[in-house]
Amino acid sequence: MAKAAASTSRVSKRTKERDAVTLKKLVGLADDVAKKALSKKEPVIDIPMRSRSNTIWDKKKGILEMGDASAARELFNLNQAKQFMQTLLHASTIKSFIEAEKTSSLRGVFYKAKHTVAGTKENTFDTQDESDPILEDLEVSLGALREELHIFAENRGTVVGNLTLVDKGDEIDCRRMGSGGYGIPSIVEPDVIQFKKCEAKFVLHVEKGTVWNRFNEDRFWEKNNCILTHGGGQPPRGVRRLLQRFSQELKLPIICLLDCDPWGHYIYSVIKQGSISLAFESSRLAIPQAKFLGIRAKDQEECDLSDAVKIDLSENDIKRAKEIAAYPWFEGHKGWQREIEHMLRNGFKMEVESLITKDISYVTDDYVPQRIKAKDWLE
């Protein structure tokens, strides 16, 4: 039976090929250190800088990217020796994960590497705060994604819609996932997940599970021939990467329905252009074509919503809104400048869930279909 055969080795040929490439990079890093040591040169690892100052806004591509600056991490430097050894320790842990054909979490890597150095009272790592940045250093210096290093994040978010995908050999029909949906895994690379059949014409991405429930209960995806996702707030890497694959491989527009507040705007910003902290992965996570459908600052008036939808902007909201308006890609964007100004002029924010004040299914039956038909969105 196909199932039994598949379960003896769930690791695909594509995964093995990908792993071979990553392993080569890891061994290359170690070889380089060893070669330098044997030729009596100082062992050094070159680590690209992940600072704000080394983050570049690529206007043409429409994404945040990491610049060329890098720093040498030296073994024979009292300030850097510990980090140097931590880097090699994590590289060795990752090599063992890849060889075992297994994945682990950031916390798992931390525990795996944490120990007291023999004959001393010195710990390799004391807290995970020390460990995570070293992993990011490895990602950028190897040019390998976290997922390629066999590290997963927390899973969050679900999907339903007119799509069949294959996940580790299991065929998942997202049209027949009931009220629960298919849980989006943390690692959604093409060697794990393949798209098999898709009739959907766009993706509707909503902020929260409660809103997703409304759309799924009303079978919005069936009536409007789309895919429906949420990310439980700020979408985790798996959700962002899956949305990007929907955009790039299936050529589907990604339409976001988020709250009209700085947090909603920020979520959109991260989906669209990437974040500073993960700028080195923007090319794999960002979706410059993503659209912001709503909630819009004009909606209280335009949709004739009651005053009940208004939530006063706090001082902090106002501060955040101004910060976001100054983001490089928001800065030159007239539509977004007007949008944020309008929200500030209103003095209130609005949540997607507030549309229930019109009618329980106003958001699914009227608001979203009308806006999509009119192509009334920001992008």
Place this chain on the structure above:
Amino acid sequence: MAKAAASTSRVSKRTKERDAVTLKKLVGLADDVAKKALSKKEPVIDIPMRSRSNTIWDKKKGILEMGDASAARELFNLNQAKQFMQTLLHASTIKSFIEAEKTSSLRGVFYKAKHTVAGTKENTFDTQDESDPILEDLEVSLGALREELHIFAENRGTVVGNLTLVDKGDEIDCRRMGSGGYGIPSIVEPDVIQFKKCEAKFVLHVEKGTVWNRFNEDRFWEKNNCILTHGGGQPPRGVRRLLQRFSQELKLPIICLLDCDPWGHYIYSVIKQGSISLAFESSRLAIPQAKFLGIRAKDQEECDLSDAVKIDLSENDIKRAKEIAAYPWFEGHKGWQREIEHMLRNGFKMEVESLITKDISYVTDDYVPQRIKAKDWLE
């Protein structure tokens, strides 16, 4: 085609029957108020008290329950008139949800009811903090669960394993859910979700998605013939209710793998006996037979774990541990008293993920199977 037919009305006969019962209760509440008013008596609603003092530990059943105390909510009482009207307002909103055959979130109910009373400057509700307790009042006074009132919570948690279930007419084969799993919905009542086929002999419930990933990647559920769930930390209502249904209807042992810390102990306590704030729903959510497999205070020694697994207990941990030890059902339980004392004597806590220090799959290949075989758990 079956699918097309199902999609025209996804509301099952069972749901309609359940809704008819709830509607009758709602209309009864309103009739009672109207009758009192028309016969010139004072309109009063009797609300069972959800306080700590009215929470009873039922030793025989092994769950926390709500006692018999109740308080009258009067219309002609300046301190209660607003709450009285809020209660009827929410009852009316819920009636409209049931009639529309739709569900909404706590936040949705809040927005639906929020407005300025005509001709005044008085709002029905100002914040959701005011709204949620009124809904709980309705739950207890009607004797109807939140799910029966058509209110869902945030979805969290996933399931895989040797089980086929039906969710709103869609058949979900939890053996073929890849790396992502089936997302556990918020409402898992028998009219929505039916169990179709189950070979599994037990349920392994783990605390976090990252640990669940390890077990799913190692196909623990296939090798050990079980169902695998997680609840993303403290499991939400949907996950607790699903576990209870696995326990009661499928007669499966629920085996919990949680951290060895007060938070892990508390999660277990809530799964097993219910919580004070939701004591009125314990009979539907609590699982007195649930077992605590680990992590155990003895494990660092017994499993020969390195010092790397130790995380010092904070002052707050020690305080919480002592509070939990004094819980009625922990109090009379020798095993649990020893367990908590042992942890306090150790002076450190341990996480499930720390078992990676032995080997990446030690937890799935050795630890859990051995403990289950030896029936080595607390209950």
